[in-house]
Amino acid sequence: MNTRTAAIILGVVLVIVGLLGFFDNPIVSGAVDGTGVPTAWFYVNTAHTIVHLISGLFLLVGAWTGLGGAVALRILGVIYVVIVILGFVGGGTSLAVLTFVSNSPADNWLHIGLAIVLLAAGFGLSDDEMAMA
Numbered sequence: 423m424n425t426r427t428a429a430i431i432l433g434v435v436l437v438i439v440g441l442l443g444f445f446d447n448p449i450v451s452g453a454v455d456g457t458g459v460p461t462a463w464f465y466v467n468t469a470h471t472i473v474h475l476i477s478g479l480f481l482l483v484g485a486w487t488g489l490g491g492a493v494a495l496r497i498l499g500v501i502y503v504v505i506v507i508l509g510f511v512g513g514g515t516s517l518a519v520l521t522f523v524s525n526s527p528a529d530n531w532l533h534i535g536l537a538i539v540l541l542a543a544g545f546g547l548s549d550d551e552m553a554m555a
Contacts, residue, residue, distance in 0.1 A: 428543040429481040429491035436478030443471030452524070464532065467524040477501075495544030502537035506530060 439450060443466045446453040450471075451462035466474075477498060484494020509530040 423547060425491035425495055425543060425547045425549050426485045427491070428547055429485035429494050432495070432540065432543070433478045433481030433485065436474050436481065438478075440471050440474030440476075440478060443468075443474060460526075464528055465524055465526055469523045470525070470529075473523055490549065492544050492547070492549040495540050499537050499540030499544055502533050502540060506533045506537055509533060 443450045443452070445451070446461070448462055450464045450466050451460070452465065452467050452471075453461045454465075455461055480498060481491075481494050483489065484497075485491045509525050
């Protein structure tokens with residue numbers, strides 16, 4: 423696997439997660455029960471869902487343009503490191519991530535994993551698309 427392939431796979435996954443956020447489901451949703459408790463593993467609002475869509479599209483554009491998969495993975499990995507820091511600084515509140523994106527402790531841990539995967543792929547995989555230039 424090379425960086426282009428990794429960017430495409432992760433981009434598609436993020437777009438799918440973003441699309442899922444618009445529908446009530448047990449994985450990612452903005453729905454709450456009668457007591458105000460989120461009904462999904464990851465509570466997301468529309469802004470959070472849009473961030474997933476933009477992140478996925480960024481990786482796909484990077485993989486299919488001169489930006490390249492490696493650069494797109496590295497840039498998004500650094501952005502997710504910043505998101506993790508903001509998430510933990512705010513104690514899991516929406517204030518932690520730029521005040522308009524919902525966030526929870528589960529999101530913080532998932533974002534740590536995502537940042538690690540993005541950076542590991544961006545720096546650790548072969549960058550075959552550069553050889554074609």
